[in-house]
Amino acid sequence: MKSDNLGKIQHVWWIKPNTLIGIALLPLYILIGILTDNLDNFNYWTSFILIFSLYLGAQTASSRSKKNTRPVIFNKKRSENILSCLFYLALLGYFFWFFEIIKNPSILMNALSNDGKIFTLRGVIETTPGLSTLSQLSVLYSAIYVKFLTSESIKPKGKYLYFFLILLGMTLFRSWVWNERLAIIEFLCPAFVIYLSAKNLTKKSNNRLRLFPIIGALAIYLIFSVFEFFRSWQFYSKSESNFFSFTLKRLTNYYSSAVENGIGFTSWQNTPSYDGSLVLGFIYQLPYFGELLKSTTHKSQTFSSYLQCCADPEFNLASWPFLIASDIGVPLSMIFFFCMGFIFSIAYKNFITSKNSFMYYPVMYVALLELLRQHYLHSPRFSYILVGAIIVHLFIKAKSKNDQDYSPAMEVSK
Structure with missing residues (x-):
C-alpha cells in the first residue's frame, strides 16, 4: 500500500523539523554570527536562545509515540474538483494582480527598457489586497496535485498537468517582475516534499537524499544568479567586475543582513511593543480591519521606521526570532517558539502518517527554511495558504465520513 511508503521519509533529516533546526539552522546561525562579527552581541545570543527553544519544542514532540492512522484519500472526482x-481561484488572483499589464502591455515594455536601472514592477502596478493574494492558492494546488498524482489509484486527468504548468509559469513571471523569488520556493518545495513521501526510498537513495541540501543550495544559487542577471546586473555591472562573486555576495547578504537588521532593530527599539503586530502580522494586513488595528495600537518605533533611518532599504528583512522578541519580549518569545516547534513536529507526524491533514507540514516547511531571513508564518501570503489548507482538510474529512463506499484501509478510485 502507498501509505507504507510514507513513513520512510522520516529518515530524511532535512525534512524533519527537529533535525533540520539542530543540524542545519543553528550551526548556520552561528556561522552568520562569525562572519558578521556579532558573537559578542547580547541580542544575537537572545535570538539563538529562541531558535534553540524552537528546537526543544520540536524535539519534545518528536519523542512522543506516533499513533497508527489509516490514510484518508479522495476519490478521483472529488480530487479533481478540489484542483x-x-x-481558478489562483488564476483569478493573478488576473487581479496583473490586470494593468493585460490592459496595457507597454507597462512591461517600458520597465524592460530601464536604461540601466534595476528591473521591477513594484511601485508601477499595485496589488489588490484580498484579491491578488488569491494567487497564493497556487501553492496548495501544486502540493495537492502532486499528492493525488503520486497516489496508486487516483490519477487526475491530463488537463490538471497543464493547470500545474500554467501556475508554474505565472509563478516564474511573478518572481521576475515582482522580485519575489520566494514564490518559486513556495510553489515547488511543498510539492517536492510530498513527492518524496510517495517514493519507496531504498537505503541507497536515502543516503543520497541526506546530501541533497548541498545540491539544493547550489540550485538556489544558480536560480538566484539567473534572476539577478536579468534584474540587477545591468545596473551593478558598472561597479562589479565578476558576476558570480557578485551574486554570491548578494545571496549571502540576504541572510547576514536579516540577522544584522534584527540585532539593530531590537537595540533601536529598546523595549518590546506588546501589541501583537508581528506575532499576528497577517491580521494587521487585513483590509479595513487591519487599518483599524493599526490606528488603535499605533507606535512610532516600527521595523519600517528602523529601515528608513538606520538600514539598507534594499535588504529590508529581519530574522523571525528578533521580530517576535521585539513584539512580546524574550520570556514570552521562548514559550512561543517552544510551542511553535511542538506544532511543527505534530504537523510533520500527521504528514508522514498520511492523515487527511497531509498538506499542513509541506507548506509550513517553507517557514523553517526562511526562519533566518523573515517571519513567514505571520505574513498574509501564508495566511491565505493556511486558510485554504484548512478548508480542503475539512472538506476531505467531511466527505470521507459521508462516503458509503469509502475504504479507510486502502486508496479507492471511483
Whole structure:
C-alpha cells in the first residue's frame, strides 16, 4: 500500500523539523554570527536562545509515540474538483494582480527598457489586497496535485498537468517582475516534499537524499544568479567586475543582513511593543480591519521606521526570532517558539502518517527554511495558504465520513 511508503521519509533529516533546526539552522546561525562579527552581541545570543527553544519544542514532540492512522484519500472526482477550484481561484488572483499589464502591455515594455536601472514592477502596478493574494492558492494546488498524482489509484486527468504548468509559469513571471523569488520556493518545495513521501526510498537513495541540501543550495544559487542577471546586473555591472562573486555576495547578504537588521532593530527599539503586530502580522494586513488595528495600537518605533533611518532599504528583512522578541519580549518569545516547534513536529507526524491533514507540514516547511531571513508564518501570503489548507482538510474529512463506499484501509478510485 502507498501509505507504507510514507513513513520512510522520516529518515530524511532535512525534512524533519527537529533535525533540520539542530543540524542545519543553528550551526548556520552561528556561522552568520562569525562572519558578521556579532558573537559578542547580547541580542544575537537572545535570538539563538529562541531558535534553540524552537528546537526543544520540536524535539519534545518528536519523542512522543506516533499513533497508527489509516490514510484518508479522495476519490478521483472529488480530487479533481478540489484542483479545479484551487486553480481558478489562483488564476483569478493573478488576473487581479496583473490586470494593468493585460490592459496595457507597454507597462512591461517600458520597465524592460530601464536604461540601466534595476528591473521591477513594484511601485508601477499595485496589488489588490484580498484579491491578488488569491494567487497564493497556487501553492496548495501544486502540493495537492502532486499528492493525488503520486497516489496508486487516483490519477487526475491530463488537463490538471497543464493547470500545474500554467501556475508554474505565472509563478516564474511573478518572481521576475515582482522580485519575489520566494514564490518559486513556495510553489515547488511543498510539492517536492510530498513527492518524496510517495517514493519507496531504498537505503541507497536515502543516503543520497541526506546530501541533497548541498545540491539544493547550489540550485538556489544558480536560480538566484539567473534572476539577478536579468534584474540587477545591468545596473551593478558598472561597479562589479565578476558576476558570480557578485551574486554570491548578494545571496549571502540576504541572510547576514536579516540577522544584522534584527540585532539593530531590537537595540533601536529598546523595549518590546506588546501589541501583537508581528506575532499576528497577517491580521494587521487585513483590509479595513487591519487599518483599524493599526490606528488603535499605533507606535512610532516600527521595523519600517528602523529601515528608513538606520538600514539598507534594499535588504529590508529581519530574522523571525528578533521580530517576535521585539513584539512580546524574550520570556514570552521562548514559550512561543517552544510551542511553535511542538506544532511543527505534530504537523510533520500527521504528514508522514498520511492523515487527511497531509498538506499542513509541506507548506509550513517553507517557514523553517526562511526562519533566518523573515517571519513567514505571520505574513498574509501564508495566511491565505493556511486558510485554504484548512478548508480542503475539512472538506476531505467531511466527505470521507459521508462516503458509503469509502475504504479507510486502502486508496479507492471511483
